[in-house]
Amino acid sequence: MARHRVINLGWPRILVVTLAALVATVAPLPDWLELMRPDFVALTVLWFTLLSPRLTGLFYAWGAGLALDAFNGVLLGQHALALIVITYVASKLRLQVRAFPPLQQSAVILALLFLNEFLLFWLDGVAGHPVTDWRRWLAVLVGAACWPLVTGLYSRVAARR
Amino acid sequence: MTSHEPDSRPLLLGGPALGLRLIVFAIMSAGLMVADHRQHHLAVIRDWMSAAVYPFQWAVQAPLAAWTATRESFASRARIEADNVRLASDNLVLRLKLMRFESLEQENQRLRAARESSARVVQRTLVAEIVRVDLDPFRQRVLVNKGSRDGVFRSQAALDANGIFGQVTRAGPVSAEVILISDPEHAIPVQINRTGARSIALGTGRSGLLSLPYLPQNADVVAGDLLVSSGLGGVYPPGYPVGRVTTVTRDPGQPLLAVEAEPLAALDRDPEVLLVWFDNAVVEPEPEN
Numbered sequence: 001m002a003r004h005r006v007i008n009l010g011w012p013r014i015l016v017v018t019l020a021a022l023v024a025t026v027a028p029l030p031d032w033l034e035l036m037r038p039d040f041v042a043l044t045v046l047w048f049t050l051l052s053p054r055l056t057g058l059f060y061a062w063g064a065g066l067a068l069d070a071f072n073g074v075l076l077g078q079h080a081l082a083l084i085v086i087t088y089v090a091s092k093l094r095l096q097v098r099a100f101p102p103l104q105q106s107a108v109i110l111a112l113l114f115l116n117e118f119l120l121f122w123l124d125g126v127a128g129h130p131v132t133d134w135r136r137w138l139a140v141l142v143g144a145a146c147w148p149l150v151t152g153l154y155s156r157v158a159a160r161r
Numbered sequence: 162m163t164s165h166e167p168d169s170r171p172l173l174l175g176g177p178a179l180g181l182r183l184i185v186f187a188i189m190s191a192g193l194m195v196a197d198h199r200q201h202h203l204a205v206i207r208d209w210m211s212a213a214v215y216p217f218q219w220a221v222q223a224p225l226a227a228w229t230a231t232r233e234s235f236a237s238r239a240r241i242e243a244d245n246v247r248l249a250s251d252n253l254v255l256r257l258k259l260m261r262f263e264s265l266e267q268e269n270q271r272l273r274a275a276r277e278s279s280a281r282v283v284q285r286t287l288v289a290e291i292v293r294v295d296l297d298p299f300r301q302r303v304l305v306n307k308g309s310r311d312g313v314f315r316s317q318a319a320l321d322a323n324g325i326f327g328q329v330t331r332a333g334p335v336s337a338e339v340i341l342i343s344d345p346e347h348a349i350p351v352q353i354n355r356t357g358a359r360s361i362a363l364g365t366g367r368s369g370l371l372s373l374p375y376l377p378q379n380a381d382v383v384a385g386d387l388l389v390s391s392g393l394g395g396v397y398p399p400g401y402p403v404g405r406v407t408t409v410t411r412d413p414g415q416p417l418l419a420v421e422a423e424p425l426a427a428l429d430r431d432p433e434v435l436l437v438w439f440d441n442a443v444v445e446p447e448p449e450n
Contacts, residue, residue: 019217026294027221034298058179062186066193070210071218072296073304073331073338076203077193084190088183127198129346131299133366 014055017157018044018064022071035135038143041068042116043150045083046109049090050097051151052158061087075127082119086112102148110144208309211333218304218336222293283398285438287311289319291431292336301327301344301368305434308335312438316396319434324402324425325349325390326434341428342403343368351403352391356381359391362403362422368429371404373420380418382409388422398439 021040029037041064048056065080072079090097090112097108117140124130196202289305296302307313309332317329319339327341342349347364351373358380362371376382386406392399404422411418 023217023221026218026296028225028293028295031298034295037295037298058182058186062190065190067214070207070214073211073302074297075194076197076207076210077190081187081190081194084183084186088179091179123194127194129300133299136299 013157014048014060017154018067022064022067025068026071036138036142038139038146039113039116041065041079042083042086042113043109043143043146044154045087046090046112047150047154049087050094051154053091053094057091058084058087075123078120078123078127081123082116085119086116089115102151105151106144106147109147110140113140113143116140207331208333211308211331211338212335215333215336218292218294219306225293283320283437283439286320287313287436288433289313289337289436290433296338299366301341301347301364301366301428302330303327303339303341305337305339305436306335307436308333308337310334313337313436318397318437318439320401320437321426321431321434323427324404325397326426326428326431328396329436339434341368342424342426343371343428349397349403350391350393351388352399353382353406354387354389356386358382359393362388369423371422371424373406373422374417376418376420378411378413378416378418382406382418382420384409398437 018041021044024040025037045056045061045064048060061083062080065078065083066076068079068083069076093108097105100108114137117137121131121136193203197207287307289307292304292306294304296304305319313329313332315329315332317332319326319328325342327339327344327347329337330340331338340347341364342362343364343366345364345366348361350359351362352359358376360373360376360380362373365372371388373382373388384406388403388406390397390399390401390403402425404424406420406422408421409418410420
C-alpha cells in the first residue's frame, strides 16, 4: 500500500510558521499595499486544516485567532471565532478539496476567506464599530489568489527535515 | 524508508466530536468577546497579552527603524548645517514668544485666582515613540512604546508639536494603544477659536479629515477658522489646537451645516507623540434621572 506523503511538522515548526504569519499581519507596509494584505493567519490555519489536519485542529485555530486578536488589539475572541468556524467547514470539506486542481482549490479558499471576513464584519457591527468600507473585501480576493503560493511555500517548509 | 505498519489514526476526522468542539470554542469566544466589550473584565489578561506580543511587534519594525537610524547617521554635513541654522532661528523666535508667554501666564494665573477657577494647563509630558506596526488599515490607531509602568493611563491625551493627536484607548504594561482624532469612532469637543462657539469634531477614517456635523445653518464659521479643544469631557486639556476648517457647505435644504476640517497634528507622519498630564478640574455631571 502506497502511503501518501507524511508531513512531519513538529510543534516548534508549527509555532514558528504561525508566528511568521502573525508578524506578516502587522508588518508595516505602504498604505495602498496595506489594504491588499491577505489574512496570513487564516491562510496558515486553512493550510494546516486542509493539508495536514492531524497536526492541528480547532484548538490550534482558536489559539491562533486569540494571538491575532492580541496582535491587532481588536476585541478579544473575534478572529478566534471566525477562524474556528472556517476551520470547521474546511475540515468537513477536506477530502474533496485535497483532490481539487489548484484553481478550484483557490475558489474554495475564496469562499472560506469570504466567510471569515464576513464573520469579522458582522462581529465588528455587533460590537458597535462597523467598518463598511468596501475595500476590506479586497484582502479576501488577494488571499485566494495567494493560495498556490502559500501551498508551495508551506509544503517546502514541511518537507525540510 | 517506507513503513508497512498500518496507520491506526483515523483518515476521516470530525464526526460529532468536531461539531461539539466547535460549539464549545464558539461559546468560549463569545464569552471572551462579551467580557472584553461590555464589562472590561479582561483588563488583566489583556495587559498580560499585550506585554507578551509587544516584543514581536517591536521586532517587526526593528529593521525599518535600523534603516532609518543608519540613514540618519550618514546624513550629509550640508543638511545637518542647514538644519542647525533653521533650528537656531526657530529657537530665537520661540524664546521671544516664551518671554511674552511667561508674563501672560502670570497674568492668567492672577486672573484665574481672582475668579477662583483653576487653570487647566499641561503640567507634565512624556515622549512616546510610535511603534511602526499596522494594527488595522480601517481604524486609525497606533501603538506607542510607553505603558502603565511609565504612568500612562486609559483616555490620556496625546499631542504632537502642532496639535492634538489622540487619546490612549488601552494602556498595557510596556505599550499603549492610541486612537487618533481621525478615527471614525473618535469625537473631540472643540471650540471655534474666533467665535468661541462649541461643537464636536468627528473622525472620518481618513487621516487628513475631520467633520463637524452639528453646527446649525446660522453658525458663524468660515474656512480657515482654527479649532481648539474646549476641554469639555475632561479628556483633553482646553485651548490646544485641533484643526483648521477647510470647507463649509451651506445646503439650505439641510438643518445643519456640513463643515470639514483638517487636523493640525501630523497624524500619519509623526515618529513620536507627547502624552500629557494636566490638572483636570472638570466635574462629571451627575446623570439625571
